[in-house]
Amino acid sequence: MAALIAFSLSLLAGLATGVGGVLGVLGGGMSRRFLAGALGFSAGVMACVSILELLPQSAADLSAEGASPWWALLAAVLGGLAVFVFFAAARFRSRRELPEQGEERQRAVLLRTGLVTAVAITAHNFPEGFATFLTALHDPAVALPVVAAIALHNIPEGIAVAVPIHHATGQRGKALLASFASGLAEPAGAVIGWLLLAPLLTPVVLSAVLAGVAGIMLTICATELLPAARAQRESRATVIGLVVGAAVMALSLYLLS
Numbered sequence: 001m002a003a004l005i006a007f008s009l010s011l012l013a014g015l016a017t018g019v020g021g022v023l024g025v026l027g028g029g030m031s032r033r034f035l036a037g038a039l040g041f042s043a044g045v046m047a048c049v050s051i052l053e054l055l056p057q058s059a060a061d062l063s064a065e066g067a068s069p070w071w072a073l074l075a076a077v078l079g080g081l082a083v084f085v086f087f088a089a090a091r092f093r094s095r096r097e098l099p100e101q102g103e104e105r106q107r108a109v110l111l112r113t114g115l116v117t118a119v120a121i122t123a124h125n126f127p128e129g130f131a132t133f134l135t136a137l138h139d140p141a142v143a144l145p146v147v148a149a150i151a152l153h154n155i156p157e158g159i160a161v162a163v164p165i166h167h168a169t170g171q172r173g174k175a176l177l178a179s180f181a182s183g184l185a186e187p188a189g190a191v192i193g194w195l196l197l198a199p200l201l202t203p204v205v206l207s208a209v210l211a212g213v214a215g216i217m218l219t220i221c222a223t224e225l226l227p228a229a230r231a232q233r234e235s236r237a238t239v240i241g242l243v244v245g246a247a248v249m250a251l252s253l254y255l256l257s
């Protein structure tokens with residue numbers, strides 16, 4: 001019974017990512033101003049969660065385990081390099097299929113951005129779901145405010161996934177599917193972590209994985225989200241979205257702490 005309650009709480013937190021996806025595809029239609037603001041918002045969310053949560057937590061956990069905190073920086077660099085390799089491969093495959101300029105190419109870039117963002121957030125949500133599950137398994141009453149804070153911070157992550165995919169494909173269904181799928185990594189992390197991975201996920205390994213995810217997110221912000229927002233030629237909307245996204249995520253991290 002305790003395991004069922006813990007799983008339900010992890011599922012609830014994960015579904016909040018889908019709620020963010022709904023907000024992302026319903027707000028603002030397909031206007032350039034909304035897209036620029038939403039992409040800036042996504043960049044603010046991902047940069048904030050990487051710099052304020054993932055990297056410091058990874059370094060602190062590594063130090064607590066007797067490992068050098070510099071391993072967190074190395075893992076972040078490797079995560080960023082993995083994004084560069086992935087994008088280079090994607091560009092090589094699509095070079096003959098897409099024109100060099102124009103809206104079709106821009107849609108391809110947005111689609112790639114949304115999909116890689118979904119992968120990064122899925123990787124982030126997996127250990128988060130495992131941690132939520134363990135907390136709820138120990139004491140559901142203690143886990144309730146934690147789950148509420150995680151759900152709040154998952155909503156902007158869902159927006160970060162859904163907006164570029166929606167604008168790339170014009171299909172709300174695909175955008176919603178991607179955001180809900182990335183959110184379902186939380187209950188999946190709870191189940192798989194509990195059944196299979198608990199003996200393998202040592203604190204050192206988990207800390208390194210989280211730092212790698214931070215590197216992935218920061219690289220996506222710098223090389224994909226912000227350039228795509230700038231291409232909309234709505235600088236004010238981009239800056240406002242960036243600031244609001246960082247503020248929302250900082251508030252959710254404060255509540256989570």
